[in-house]
Amino acid sequence: MTRIVPYARPPVRFLMYLRFARYLLWEFRWPLVVFTTLVLAGGFILHCCYHKAELPFAHACHAVFLMIFLESSLDFPDEWYLQPLFFLLPVVGLGAVADSVVRLAFLVFTRKQNLPEWNRMLASLCSNHFVVIGVGKVGYQVIKELLELRESVVAIEMACGAPLLGELFDKGVPVVQGNARMASVLESAGVKQARAVIVTTSDDLTNLDAAITARDLNPAAKIVIRLFDETLAVKVAGAFSMPTISTSQVAAPAFIAAATGRKIYQGFQLAGQYVHFTDMTICPTGKLVGRSVGDIQSDKRINIVMHQGSSGVHVNPDRTSCWNPRTRSWSSPPCQPC
Secondary structure: OOOOOOOOOOOHHHHHHHHHHHHHHHHOHHHHHHHHHHHHHHHHHHHHHOOOOOOOHHHHHHHHHHHHOOOOOOOOOOOOOOHHHHHHHHHHHHHHHHHHHHHHHHHHHHHHHOOHHHHHHHHHOOOOOEEEEOOOHHHHHHHHHHHHOOOOEEEEEOOOOOOOHHHHHHOOOOEEEOOOOOHHHHHHOOHHHOOEEEEOOOOHHHHHHHHHHHHHHOOOOEEEEEEOOHHHHHHHHHHHOOOEEEHHHHHHHHHHHHHHOOEEOOOEEEOOEEEOOEEEEOOOOOOOOOOEHHHHHOOOOOEEEEEEEOOEEEEOOOOOOEOOOOOEEEEEOOOOOO
16 A cells, blocks of 8 residues: 655744744834934934044944933033934834833733734734634544644634633634634635635534635635535535535444444545445355455446455455455445445
8 A cells, every 4th residue: 555645844833933023023113113223323423423532333323222222322412413312312212112012012911811912913924724714623623633734724713712712722723713704804814825714613604604705815725614404515515616514424424333333434525426435244144245346346336445355455456356254345435235
């Protein structure tokens, strides 16, 4: 059997740190511009106009830097046009610094409290990520599996007291709180930059509305919808070309397995047809005893992918192989009772 090795991606946390640094630079761009302008422009003015001592440009910039923090290393000038500068530089410079400190403190506070502002900021750093709508048991399991694949995930949940939110916060997953049927909430989760949107709430109308809105915002993204109504799921998949997962269809194999005693593996879609694997033990009195693999597969409803018998295990067995009592086979789709 061929083993598929997952595509190696750069560490998600490292990329998040880089994006966070870029976000901070953009968020504090105006205070940084003001502070840098004061130091360079003030240093140039002092370099050209200050006559009590000869000031190289670098020395003058350092003097302005200290002056902003009320630690002037220069004597008060005699020139009237320089005197206002010694009063204005600390006021303007400390104003820019104070603004940055307050905003940075607010970011730290929102991070520790997992406030919506912090989660929206984290979501804005993501790109080519997965957006999962609905943090119920299904949505949480989807997010957990995506994290194991080292994918970047943003969740959307309307209920602020959902029981699984705390576990997502511990895993570092941004959770945007709001109604996913609103375009503004989807934009906050970065749907326009997302690779795929997975809608998993327990309300079919909400799922369909959110999926269509997400498609309008990002036509290139893969949209996957969870629907309870199987008929509606088929119609949506055909009309909107969106993969739909019917809860009843997914649950059916589990009920069959519990009732018949057969082990039924996870199903999947293949060329528009629902397919799943099941294993069977051939009974001595069954109708399949003595029939070959090719004979069983001739009706094109069953494909034998593995056969286990006295001669060992055979993947994609030869068409001439015969089924004997107590051998086991793995087939797809589900075969008829033996």
